[in-house]
């Protein structure tokens with residue numbers, strides 16, 4: 001299965017619309033927070049299952065801050081990142097993923113892409129699709145087969 005991963009769209013849904021139109025075979029969409037009304041736009045328009053968590057700028061929702069989902073046989077830990085101190089380091093993120101039996105931790109918040117494996121946990125931040133901190137807007141694609149996650153950050157579409 002293949003999932004498109006977005007974060008920190010901050011009120012601009014056009015990059016997500018463009019990305020979803022450009023990538024084939026997407027089965028699900030993940031949004032890692034900031035901001036929640038963009039998630040509602042996804043839910044109403046993309047026609048795919050949407051998994052989402054709240055960001056630090058999302059105040060008026062009952063959506064969870066952190067979520068564990070199982071996709072393609074892999075357990076994924078989803079959070080925006082501010083609750084796990086991702087601006088300072090990845091220790092909290094790795095510990096939380098391990099405690100939940102997850103092999104991947106997906107996060108956002110820093111508006112900077114991350115795609116690496118640390119201590120057996122895939123750390124994946126798709127960056128921001130509308131407000132990149134450095135360089136181009138980005139989003140992510142996860143390709144999961146039999147519990148194994150392939151990941152890529154895309155910066156050539158938006």
Ligand SMILES: [Mn+2]
Pocket residue numbers: 008033034055056057080082108109110
């Ligand atoms: Mn944030």
